[in-house]
Amino acid sequence: MVLDLTSLINGRNSKIDFEYTIDTGTEQNDILPPEDVSFTAPVMVKGVVTNNAGYMALALTAKIDYQSHCARCLEDISGTFILEFNRTVAVSGTLQNQDNDEYVIVKNGFLDIDREIVEYLMLEFPTKLLCKEECAGLCSKCGKNLNFGACDCPKKKEIDPRLAILQKLLEND
Ligand SMILES: [Zn+2]
Numbered sequence: 001m002v003l004d005l006t007s008l009i010n011g012r013n014s015k016i017d018f019e020y021t022i023d024t025g026t027e028q029n030d031i032l033p034p035e036d037v038s039f040t041a042p043v044m045v046k047g048v049v050t051n052n053a054g055y056m057a058l059a060l061t062a063k064i065d066y067q068s069h070c071a072r073c074l075e076d077i078s079g080t081f082i083l084e085f086n087r088t089v090a091v092s093g094t095l096q097n098q099d100n101d102e103y104v105i106v107k108n109g110f111l112d113i114d115r116e117i118v119e120y121l122m123l124e125f126p127t128k129l130l131c132k133e134e135c136a137g138l139c140s141k142c143g144k145n146l147n148f149g150a151c152d153c154p155k156k157k158e159i160d161p162r163l164a165i166l167q168k169l170l171e172n173d
C-alpha cells in the first residue's frame with residue numbers, strides 16, 4: 001500500500017492508522033518466500049504513522065503464515081512469522097544519507113510501505129525453520145526421526161583422547 005501522508009505532514013492529522021493485506025504468490029508483488037517455504041495466506045499488515053511536533057514515526061506489524069519443513073527432521077511444519085518494525089519517517093531531500101536503515105523516505109507526501117515490508121521480510125525471515133527448538137533430528141545412519149525415540153544404531157561414545165590412542169593400538173593388533 002502507498003500511504004498518503006500529506007495531512008500528517010501539513011499537520012491536519014497527528015496520526016494515520018492503516019490495516020490491509022498484501023497478496024502473496026502473485027506476479028504483481030515481490031513477496032517471494034525463501035526456498036522450501038510457501039506463504040499460505042495474504043500478509044496481514046497493521047500499523048500507524050504518527051507526527052509528534054514534526055517528528056514522524058512509523059510502527060508496523062506484519063503477520064505471515066507459512067508452511068515448510070523442519071531443517072533437522074524434515075517433518076512438515078507451519079506457523080506464523082511476525083515482523084515488527086519502527087522507523088523514523090523522513091521527507092525526501094531532508095536527509096544527507098537516504099540509505100540509512102532507520103529511516104523510511106516520503107516522496108511527494110507518499111510512502112510505499114509494501115516495499116519496506118518486502119525488504120525487511122527478506123532480511124528477517126528465518127533461513128532455518130525447526131519443528132521445535134530441541135528437535136532431535138534424524139539419525140545420520142538409519143534416518144529414523146529421533147523425536148519419536150532412539151534408534152538401534154550403536155551410539156558413539158566420548159573417549160578420552162589418550163585412551164583413544166591406546167584403543168587404536170589395540171585395534172591394530
Ligand atoms: Zn524437527
Ligand SMILES: [Zn+2]
Nearest residue numbers: 139142151153
Ligand atoms: Zn539410527
